[in-house]
Amino acid sequence: MLLDPNNCEHFKIMAAMRGPDLPKSAESDLAKWIFTARFRFLVGIKDWWGASTTRATPTFLVSEEQRKHLSTWLSENYHYAMHISDALWALKDLELIEENEFRILRSLSGA
16 A cells, blocks of 8 residues: 555554654553554555564454553553554554454554
8 A cells, every 4th residue: 555645544554653752662662563563564564674563463462461561651652642543543444454453452552
């Protein structure tokens, strides 16, 4: 899929695909793995670095401890969380994400 930065829905996805612009931590890495890498795959970006920059399989299993840490981290990094929420809705509107995955990722995002 060719993303057009002048298209509002596309721009929302592009903004979330970059990942959190924050100090590296276990939580920011988890957020990148759950959301950023998956969004990249859903719009057809190739894993050009060979370092898990995209992810073909969705995240359905997250431990309760990971969920708690991610929730706390996202509440402290509201700007990134809003990009995730906007991107999820854009992916849904463009029919690029299945309903089940949409609901699970919305739940994980705290939105």
